[in-house]
Amino acid sequence: MNANDRALVRFTSLAHALFHTYxxxxxxxxxxxxxxFDVSxxxxxxxxxxxYGFIGVGAPVSGVLSDRFSSRRLILSSVVGMGIGFGIVALANGVISLGAAVLLWGCFASIYHPAGLSLISRTADARGTVFAYHGAGGNVGTAFGPLLTALLxxxxxxxxxxxxxxxxxxxxGLVGTQIEFELGEAEERGETGSVADELRNTVRDSRTLFATTFTVALVAVLLYGTYYRGxxxxxxxxxxxxxxxxxxxLLDQTVQPAQYVYTALLTVGIGGQYVGGRLTDRVSSTTAFFGFFAVLAGLAAVFPFVRELGTAALVGVCLLLGFxxxxTAPVYQVVIAESSGDAVQGLSYGFTYLAMFGVGALGASLAGFVLTHGTSAALFVVLAGIATLGGAAVLLLMRP
Structure with missing residues (x-):
């Protein structure tokens, strides 16, 4: 990576880490x-x-904005807005107000991924490597954010x-304003027209996207998102x-060991993000995508059995799940980038995160339903099936 790529990594990784912290x-x-709140x-x-779903619902709008306006400014607004939204979560006095507060957080959170990933796609010279470091940076927030929360x-x-x-x-947000880097040519243009022109352009670009292999890639990402959230x-x-x-x-404090195993799983994800991103610089991104889906299906299938073997085995399978x-994340990000042109990178990532976080958010509802009416073992059987379907979608993507 050159100096500009390193500055880009610092800027995007800060916001990415904050997103995953929350x-x-x-x-x-x-x-x-x-x-x-006495609810099931x-x-x-x-x-x-x-x-969570609103992160996805707002993503296409963010994607359109990222193709028309400064992704840097959009990212900074997302950072501040997420802080405000999560602060309001602290004031919730019931399940309805809690849902409204999380939805507000999701509104601002929806801005980040389309803006951040399109900024990288258009600006980075070593795109795969920057995606890898960006993913690893996000996982610093993924790991240490929940660790901080557990301690609090x-x-x-x-x-x-x-x-x-x-x-x-x-x-x-304050630190982000101090990081400077040169934007890519496609990012600098940021040309906009009337609202009617923008709508026509969005419809045209959407038709172009969905007439390509992007559609199949999107289905695979949707299934990954459902697995992830579930x-x-x-x-x-x-x-x-x-x-x-x-x-x-312990010493008049309640210790939750499960929370620390969960945090360890997220910490190992830092290495997974880095390896996944670097892997796409060496092998076909679709081959890597299929391989990761196959492993995720296998880990979900064996989880209920491994759990019966004791704590060491349970922690081991959790660490593999985290990795x-x-x-998988930087792998599918490269797949999406390769399935769409520079002019519609923001829009493509908007649709991607509509699938990943919007439709994929149904994984939380699905998991809650299965756990309420069934067992955790049944949940992992369902997750294994979802990953298998994802692998099948990638096989379609790999066909000549």
């Missing part, structure tokens, strides 16, 4: 919210699906913990079912 800290609050896993799963929840009420996390966005939303509570990971008292579930 996104992956939410599951640590889920059990507390179910207890405080199915109800809270549906509420989370609405909030040991000592303070969940409202104070949520409020403290919201303040982090102000610091990230796995992670209730994972701390699923892990707590293990006798050796149940909460215990491969996050290693």
């Amino acid at each position: 996104e992956l800290s939410i599951p640590l609050f889920v059990g507390l919210w179910m207890a405080e 896993a199915a109800v809270i799963g549906t509420v989370m699906s609405v909030g 929840l040991m000592f303070v009420d969940w409202r104070l913990a949520a409020g403290a996390l919201s303040a982090v966005a102000l610091l990230v 796995l992670l939303t209730f994972l701390p509570d699923v892990l707590a079912e293990s006798p050796t990971l149940r909460p215990f008292e 491969f579930v996050y290693g």
Whole structure:
């Protein structure tokens, strides 16, 4: 990477880390919210699906804006808005207000990925490597954000913990304004016309996109998103079912071992992100995508059996899940970039994150339904099936 790429990595990775800090800290609050608001896993799963889903619903709009305006400014607005939204989460006094607050957070969160990824696609010289470092940077937030949350929840009420996390966005926004880099030519243009012209251009570009292999790639991403959200939303509570990971008292504080295993899973994802991104510089991105789906299907299928072998085996399969579930992200990002032209990178990532976080958010509702009416073992059987379908979609993408 050159100096410009390194500055680009610093800027985008900060915002990416903040996004995942909030996104992956939410599951640590889920059990507390179910207890405080006296609702079932199915109800809270549906509420989370609405909030998380708005990340996807807003993504196409963000994608269009990213093709017309400065992605840098959009990213900074996303950072500040996420902080405000998560701060309001701390004020929720019921499940409806909680859902509204998470939805507001999701509105601002929806801006980041289309803007950040299109900025990288148009600006980076070493695109695959920048995607890899960007993904790894995001996973720093994925790992240490929930770790910070778990530590906060040991000592303070969940409202104070949520409020403290919201303040982090102000610091990230301030640092982001100080990082300078040169934009790519396609990013600098940012030409806009009338609203009618923009709508016509968006419809035209959308038709062009969906007439290509992008459509099949989008289906694969949708299935990955469903697996991702279905796995992670209730994972701390699923892990707590293990006798050796149940909460215990230590020095008048409640320790939640399952939360730390969950955090370890997310930490390993840093390595997965890096390996996945670098892999696409060496092998076909579709081959890598298929391979990751195959592993995810296998890990979900064996999870219920491995859990019976003891804590070491359970932690081991969790670490593998973390590595491969996050290693898939930079792979599909390159697949999407290769399936669309420079002029519509923002729009393509907008549709991608509509699938990933919008439709994929139904994974939270699906997981809540299965856990309410079935068992965690049944949930992992469902997840294995979803990953198998994803692999089948990639096989279609690989056909000449």
